[in-house]
Amino acid sequence: xxxxxxxxxxxxxxxxxxxxxxxxxxxxxxxxxxxxxxxxxxxxxxxxxxxxxxxxxxxxxxxxxxxxxxxxxxxxx
Numbered sequence: 001x002x003x004x005x006x007x008x009x010x011x012x013x014x015x016x017x018x019x020x021x022x023x024x025x026x027x028x029x030x031x032x033x034x035x036x037x038x039x040x041x042x043x044x045x046x047x048x049x050x051x052x053x054x055x056x057x058x059x060x061x062x063x064x065x066x067x068x069x070x071x072x073x074x075x076x077x
Contacts, residue, residue, distance in 0.1 A: 005018070
């Protein structure tokens, strides 16, 4: 969809308004794209963190805390 919009017969203030609106749309598209990229990177970092934390937390020394309610005498709700 690359129809050219002819603005030559518009007053200067309206031409400027059209230009500003086009720039707004371009910035919005870039922002949306970068937001999606940031969300994907954040998700990847989160998955990496979970994997690495699991390695640290899954060990015999910390296994006692797997049953933390019993360990700290906290009743089930």
